[in-house]
Amino acid sequence: MARQRGRKWQADIRTTEGRLRPTFDSQVDAEMWEASARQAVSRGEPIPSSNGPSEGKTLHAFITESQGYLWGGSKAEDSSVANAFWSTKFLGEDFLLADVDENILIEYVEWLIDHRGSAGSTVNKKTVALNVVLKHAKVRKLISEVPHVKRMKEPVGRTRFLTEGEEDELLCHLNHPNYQAEFNFTKFLLYTAARGGEALRLTWADVSDVATFWDTKGGLPRSVPLATKAMEAIEWAKSNKSNTNNYVWSMIDYKQYGIIFGRAKDAARLDESVIPYTLRHTCASRLVQRGIDITRVSKWLGHADITTTMRYAHLAPNDLKEAANVL
Numbered sequence: 001m002a003r004q005r006g007r008k009w010q011a012d013i014r015t016t017e018g019r020l021r022p023t024f025d026s027q028v029d030a031e032m033w034e035a036s037a038r039q040a041v042s043r044g045e046p047i048p049s050s051n052g053p054s055e056g057k058t059l060h061a062f063i064t065e066s067q068g069y070l071w072g073g074s075k076a077e078d079s080s081v082a083n084a085f086w087s088t089k090f091l092g093e094d095f096l097l098a099d100v101d102e103n104i105l106i107e108y109v110e111w112l113i114d115h116r117g118s119a120g121s122t123v124n125k126k127t128v129a130l131n132v133v134l135k136h137a138k139v140r141k142l143i144s145e146v147p148h149v150k151r152m153k154e155p156v157g158r159t160r161f162l163t164e165g166e167e168d169e170l171l172c173h174l175n176h177p178n179y180q181a182e183f184n185f186t187k188f189l190l191y192t193a194a195r196g197g198e199a200l201r202l203t204w205a206d207v208s209d210v211a212t213f214w215d216t217k218g219g220l221p222r223s224v225p226l227a228t229k230a231m232e233a234i235e236w237a238k239s240n241k242s243n244t245n246n247y248v249w250s251m252i253d254y255k256q257y258g259i260i261f262g263r264a265k266d267a268a269r270l271d272e273s274v275i276p277y278t279l280r281h282t283c284a285s286r287l288v289q290r291g292i293d294i295t296r297v298s299k300w301l302g303h304a305d306i307t308t309t310m311r312y313a314h315l316a317p318n319d320l321k322e323a324a325n326v327l
Contacts, residue, residue: 120152
């Protein structure tokens with residue numbers, strides 16, 4: 001952890017070769033170096049230099065030394081770093097950080113669209129990652145302004161969810177003596193709208209008549225009441241739980257689950273767009289179709305922004321009819 005030493009800041013990390021304590025001009029510089037150094041140690045890569053002029057720094061070099069500080073330990077670390085480095089594929093590894101301006105970003109976006117065939121959502125992910133890097137460069141006073149880049153429109157695609165008949169077919173093909181864990185895990189996802197990772201991190205202390213998900217994509221915990229079929233799945237898990245593992249779904253290997261889910265989907269003759277995440281869409285869609293208002297559905301799903309939940313709003317068939325009745 002970086003500590004102040006007079007007018008300087010001292011970083012501090014342990015390596016297999018001993019302890020390193022370089023000094024820096026600011027706390028941000030020290031903490032950024034610490035994060036990058038720890039990441040390098042964990043990956044068996046060379047530790048980044050603790051000195052060197054900031055003037056003439058390339059964008060590629062700045063992303064390299066900043067990635068641990070900006071995204072280290074986050075769930076989206078690998079994808080965020082990869083998206084940030086896409087800019088250097090266009091600009092080249094020798095392009096100077098200080099030379100990145102709005103015109104360059106426009107050319108970069110055009111290159112992604114015209115030459116890479118990237119969709120709006122893909123372009124946005126890459127430019128957002130680069131924007132995070134540039135904001136950090138401004139904080140470190142390596143650039144004076146963060147150039148603006150226009151956000152691309154992202155078309156709203158069709159949200160695939162299961163009909164009740166499709167659900168019955170899928171569960172029928174999973175309800176096999178060898179696949180009882182996968183069968184009950186599927187029911188749990190269907191009737192809680194939990195993401196796979198959230199469900200796998202659920203402990204027995206988190207379950208009663210509700211399931212509380214603490215480690216979520218948005219970072220905010222949420223509690224979901226357990227419907228009858230979700231409770232049936234929990235009861236099965238309880239009767240088959242391990243005495244040495246406190247996780248509710250410790251018997252599930254998610255990679256293997258995906259394979260078994262795919263086989264059941266094929267046997268049920270469902271199309272290729274049906275994936276485990278479709279179970280979450282199915283739960284959300286049914287809540288809306290059966291009259292639950294979009295605000296409560298948003299809370300159920302754990303969306304930080306209700307605009308994300310609005311993809312399901314069109315499924316409420318009676319909304320406009322009730323509005324007409326009021327008039």
